[in-house]
Amino acid sequence: MDIDRMPLNEIWQEIDRKANEQPILLKDMNATYSFTITGNDEGTYGLTFSDGIATVIDGGINDADCSLTMSVDNFRKLLQGNLNSATAFMTGRLKVKGNIGLALKLENLLKKYSL
Template sequence: MSEAKEIFEEINTALGENPSHVEGFNAVYQFELEGEEPYQLVLRGENSYAKQGTDEEADCTLKMNTEDFKALSEGNLNGTQAFMSGRLKIKGNMGLALKLQNILSSYKAASK
């Protein structure tokens, strides 16, 4: 199993166990990671999930390599700095992209 797939499965499990961190959200993030199939993070309160594929229309698409995604999801990479340095490319709603790091870090903190 790829590292990206493991991370998205962990995110999916966390969303199912505790959707409170995404209450009030209605957004679809698409992740295009080098060497991987696309993944989506669909945030719709209690109906939130992460999956491989592109079934939903994305509000915000993020392109990066898998190592940077892992670092971002673990809170070891600042999304704004990654964007400014060209390690992260964003298409779509920039405001949603800025909120993503807080969402990921809230689940990371809850899993400790």
């Protein structure tokens, strides 16, 4: 799969599929995320983890535990493990509102899935 060529909506479908293939990795994860992706293929998405189930929502989540804003290029890099979220936050490539610890937890979770 070439994530660099996939449209954003297909990437989110793949995230949903991969996350729910291995629910054991999600068993202790209970959080809501809102993503605002900017750039050529922009969009707003929500991602919830509850009771071992991941759910992708087309559109943001207003009261998310953690809200992230980044470019589509940086989003792809994050998914591929080529962008450290702490460094991206410190350099302004990733904006986080809410629980910053959940942003780091999400990065670690994404590394367990090969997108």
